[in-house]
Amino acid sequence: MRRVGWCYGKFRDEGFKLTEPRRAILDVFRQNSKHLSAEEIFLLVHRDSPGIGLATVYRTLDLLTRMGIIFKFDFGDGRSRYELADESTKGHHHHLVCTRCGRIIDYSDFMEKEEKFTKELEEELSQKYKFRINSHQIHFYGLCERCQ
Amino acid sequence: MRRVGWCYGKFRDEGFKLTEPRRAILDVFRQNSKHLSAEEIFLLVHRDSPGIGLATVYRTLDLLTRMGIIFKFDFGDGRSRYELADESTKGHHHHLVCTRCGRIIDYSDFMEKEEKFTKELEEELSQKYKFRINSHQIHFYGLCERCQ
DNA sequence: ATGAAAGTGAAAATCATTATCAATTAGCAG
DNA sequence: CTGCTAATTGATAATGATTTTCACTTTCAT
Numbered sequence: 001m002r003r004v005g006w007c008y009g010k011f012r013d014e015g016f017k018l019t020e021p022r023r024a025i026l027d028v029f030r031q032n033s034k035h036l037s038a039e040e041i042f043l044l045v046h047r048d049s050p051g052i053g054l055a056t057v058y059r060t061l062d063l064l065t066r067m068g069i070i071f072k073f074d075f076g077d078g079r080s081r082y083e084l085a086d087e088s089t090k091g092h093h094h095h096l097v098c099t100r101c102g103r104i105i106d107y108s109d110f111m112e113k114e115e116k117f118t119k120e121l122e123e124e125l126s127q128k129y130k131f132r133i134n135s136h137q138i139h140f141y142g143l144c145e146r147c148q
Numbered sequence: 149m150r151r152v153g154w155c156y157g158k159f160r161d162e163g164f165k166l167t168e169p170r171r172a173i174l175d176v177f178r179q180n181s182k183h184l185s186a187e188e189i190f191l192l193v194h195r196d197s198p199g200i201g202l203a204t205v206y207r208t209l210d211l212l213t214r215m216g217i218i219f220k221f222d223f224g225d226g227r228s229r230y231e232l233a234d235e236s237t238k239g240h241h242h243h244l245v246c247t248r249c250g251r252i253i254d255y256s257d258f259m260e261k262e263e264k265f266t267k268e269l270e271e272e273l274s275q276k277y278k279f280r281i282n283s284h285q286i287h288f289y290g291l292c293e294r295c296q
Numbered sequence: 297a298t299g300a301a302a303g304t305g306a307a308a309a310t311c312a313t314t315a316t317c318a319a320t321t322a323g324c325a326g
Numbered sequence: 327c328t329g330c331t332a333a334t335t336g337a338t339a340a341t342g343a344t345t346t347t348c349a350c351t352t353t354c355a356t
Contacts, residue, residue, distance in 0.1 A: 017322050017333060038312080053336040058313065074222045078344085079312060096279050105277055110269060117265050121258060122288065129253055130293035131244050139285045140270065145278035165302060165353050186344080201305040206344060226313085227343065 007069050014067065024049045025060045029070065029084040035104050037079045073137070077102050093137045098144035105144070114138070155217045162215065172197045173208045177218065177232040183252050185227045221285070225250050241285045246292035253292070262286070 007026070011018045028036070028044045036044070042057045061082055064070040073081045075097050081104075083093075094114065096105040122133045155174070159166045176184070176192045184192070190205045209230055212218040221229045223245050229252075231241075242262065244253040270281045 012323095015333095019322070019334065021335075051336080053338095055314080055337080056335060059334085062314095072224075074224055076220070076222055096273060096277055096281070098279075099282070105279070107273060107277065109276065110272060114269070121262070124258060125244060125255060125288060126290075128257065129244055129255065130296075131246075131253070131288070131290050132296050133244070133288045133290035134247070135290075136286065136288045140273060140279070140281045141283045141285075142274075142279050142281035148278075148280050160354095163302090167303065167353070169304075199305080203306080203345080204304060207303085210345095 021052045021056045022060050035081045037081050096140045098147055099141050100147035103144045169200045169204045170208050183229045185229050244288045247289050248295035251292045
């Protein structure tokens with residue numbers, strides 16, 4: 001169970017309305033950990049709040065992404081996936097992706113080492129390419145234990 | 149101008165036919181460096197070989213990807229992009245992606261440093277998660293010089 | 297050369313996502 | 327609390343990338 005209360009105020013502050021659909025979708029993120037697709041979120045929301053349409057799910061996911069409350073990913077299976085940007089994982093989006101079954105492992109081992117590495121790299125790249133870097137992703141592709 | 153001749157034999161070996169469309173599409177990769185979308189490849193192929201259909205382009209891109217001759221990427225702009233897997237960049241797919249204009253910079257600075265880092269990480273992750281890692285991607289997202 | 301299997305083009309089908317639009321609602325002013 | 331107005335919504339149509347279908351064509355081992 002993750003904290004999502006903190007972002008309720010964010011809506012008010014940024015001039016967005018805190019509606020029932022938005023609340024319900026945030027609840028889904030609170031109760032389900034990882035990598036949900038729009039369709040999956042729609043189905044989960046639908047259990048408690050039928051009546052919320054798929055279009056609204058997409059609109060809300062887009063809004064939450066723009067607000068920085070969730071992150072949007074693409075693991076190459078033809079649909080976008082979303083993940084709550086909670087404090088603990090903030091900015092740390094490193095995944096193992098099984099190219100056979102699509103399983104995704106979100107690892108957070110070796111964080112200090114990676115943090116150091118990416119921070120350094122970001123500085124060097126920002127300078128050389130005049131890029132303002134906001135985030136990064138590291139994906140390892142391969143076969144998971146079950147699929148080898 | 150990159151070498152693609154080496155893979156002609158690969159077709160024979162794996163039981164695929166070396167057809168005119170496939171040859172033409174490989175030629176496009178030889179003459180154009182980076183990050184082409186299916187549509188772009190179709191248009192480029194079309195200049196020399198009208199008559200080759202879009203479906204064939206997609207089928208060929210899928211085949212070449214499965215054969216390991218090209219890599220398929222997703223930079224979040226809603227279409228897949230492909231890049232020749234030539235020796236020099238083999239396994240090194242690190243990009244700067246501008247989230248405003250979609251520009252992609254393929255950097256290959258700091259390669260030794262990154263190589264060392266990712267190799268180590270791959271070993272540790274493989275072991276811990278019983279993953280057989282085949283490749284990886286590192287993407288930095290931000291604003292390019294023109295878009296800041 | 298030739299036949300079977302693989303490959304092809306054109307068009308229809310599919311799938312995720314986005315736009316449209318009339319109807320509803322949140323949140324502020326009074 | 328009530329009424330207002332812009333933001334938001336649900337249903338549905340539209341879009342755009344990718345896949346599938348199918349009758350016809352080509353490759354290549356024999």
